Amino acid sequence: MMTPAPPSHRSHAYWLLDPDPKSELQARLGSLYRQWLILRRNPLAAMGLTVLGLLVALAILAPLIAGYSPIEQDFTARLAPPSVHHFFGTDEFGRDIFSRVIYGTRITLVIVLVVVAIAGPLGLIVGCAAGYFGGLIDTVMMRITDIFLAFPRLVLALALVTALGPGIINAVLAIALTGWPPYARVARSEALVIRNTDYIKAARLSGCSHARIVLGHILPICLTSTIVRVALDMSGIILIAAGLGFLGLGAQPPSPEWGAMVASGRQFAFQQWWVSAMPGLAIFVVSLGFNLLGDGLRDALDPRRR
């Protein structure tokens, strides 16, 4: 029978957990804080958050943590095995793999952020609008979604990159543009349910325009499941980016993109396994972390538990 100690009078937690907030801001932040507390308690989410936190920390602190420059070559230390000097060994150009993996977190982070920033909102709005309006708008939007969904994602990304040219930004754009349909579907199915609720009817009686209802009433509710879906998708996105890099269509050399690193290590796979294995391990860990985070988010944000 445990009750958590009430937060001390002056701490930020006290302000956030105030049962009678004094402003919209306090209410909003308090609500987010409570969700954060639930999230933190979930072991899966905690693990995922740790991985994510590590990713961000390494990306920011890369120059301090990596011992070497990621692009400086040293032919005297080609293909050296992991050692105290080179934690992950060196590649065929004598570059320190550990440093490259660390700097590669920046690229991974850019990929993650850009995809989320483009695909997330796009899918969310399309889905909410389609679900709310129904009829012709729904049909048209969903058929467009179907078209994008029908293509194998990697193939479509390949086609776009071939058209736009290789490079990290184009690769990311390709992934984002092919990645939004599932979010639209998820948002739409929720919007279909929500639009029949009394609070949406009340919104119409309050004089809300359709745009206000979609953006201010429906979207906030669909947001949760979309966030969960995005987090769960993230590992797939990272793998596709790595795949594109592997095919030479993503970040160009000497950029330390993990997929490209795995590709270049292929020729040494048996003798100098670390050249491919280390970046591969990084991809694995980050993907797993996002999967765990997605699972944890879904459990923590499930409205039935709140």
Added chain:
Amino acid sequence: MGITVKDLAVRYGAGEGVLRALDGVNFEVRTGECYGIVGESGSGKSTILRVLCGLEQRWSGEVMVDGVRQLASRPLSFFKNVQMVFQDPFGSLHPRHTINHIISEPARLQGFENVPERVEQTLAAVGLSPSLRFRYPHQLSGGQRQRVAIARTLVVEPGILLLDEPTSALDVSVQAEILNLLSKLRRERGLTYVLVTHNLAVVDHMADRIAVMVGGRIVEELRTGRITEAKDPYTLSLIEASTGGSQTAHDVSGPGTDRVGREDRA
């Protein structure tokens, strides 16, 4: 003035499978009156409210509100005058909006100024403490939520309130508080109510006149206090059922069931 409804019909589907939710309904609500509509599920009582407030747009017949003939869709100004309180306090408030947002939005959209003061005044008028202003709906009890729903309608200063089973989802003791509140507000502000419920006792307590509905039609109109003078057999069976009736088991094929609910269709 008030509300006049003539020959109102709402039909879903066509041909053999047509469902007549409303089948030629006629009634009048005088300004300042509380008009009760009582019926069981499927009687069409809620459909009437949906037509009156513009949520149901496929109807035929004539609807006049305060002397103005209404079309299928309503302008913004209509909602300054006519508002609705929904049945389910757990479902009629947006789960992600604070109470403040919920009550402010209609006021802002109608172009009121001093919205924060209005919100505080309205909260006080429905008996809620101002400290609840920035809470979320799930942090309130059922009765408190229903008060917020009422506040949301009052903040635009309407003349007519449509009440769709406003207390059916509440505990009996909370119901008493809400009914008292509704009575008080009507007295103080001279509001006109159209109250829809399945509960005969509630409608007898609140309404000046009562319409009894079955199968999309009004079968009888009664003055409150004279309920026992009802003549229609359905009304009588409703009264009997509401006050207990006899407890002998009788067959589904009993004579009274033909017009009651969907028993006979199954």
Added chain:
Amino acid sequence: MKAVPSAAAEEMDGLLRVKNLRINFNSNGRTVEAVRGVSFTMGREKLAIVGESGSGKSLTARSFLKLVQPIATVTAERLEFRNIDILRQTEKEMRRIRGSRITMVMQDPRYSLNPVIKVGDQVAGAARLHQRISRGEARKKAMQMLNSVHIRDPERVYELYPHEVSGGMGQRVMLAIMLITDPEILIADEATSALDVTVQLQVLSILDEQVRMRGMGLLFISHDLNLVQRFCERIIVMRRGEIVETVAAADLRKSTHPYTRGLLESAPRIGGPRTDLPVLNRAEG
């Protein structure tokens, strides 16, 4: 039937016995005491437990079927069905009691009936679950059962799916399912609350007939004081997890307990005065 005060009930065949029942929930680190020290005995009678939401009445009833764990912790000095200690029963042993010796009908047949199985087959299935009979025999029994809950056309209704029957019919089907095993106790948890008032009467009269015919005990959970006063023999009033009063139905209106009086008086009545309804004094706002 004469009202039976609780002391005498203890001497007679006490079907259900509970002493100091406590049910606690753990939500986000806080402990919520939903049922706090409830004790009573039930015999072969129609006993009602009445209360508002949050009173703990449903949980109390469900604890006899051991349906509350593991979501909550249930403790009691005594929780017995006949001479069976419920707290000590394993899941396997409870399965032999649930649905056959103690059964429960809940509020909404839409959620209690399996939507993809014909209603008749669900009744027959209940019989086969607890008795060794053939398909054909179960079907016959199911027909008989549908008949005895006053369904006029059992052959036709047997073949219907749950979404094709009305609320009242669905509750009759639920009753058929829950009575076909000839249980000793039926728990009705707001069984008529979702029904139209005229249908309610019909279902209640069927329930009454069945209970009398079979000599069962009926534990009737409701929020409607007026309803249980007309229908049951003894009434337990609960509030916030505790028993406030136990009274014979005939004596309900004479009760002097402030909470019970408050509940009785705050309900509007047909032909009653139109002044403000008396309101319960509440601890919180």
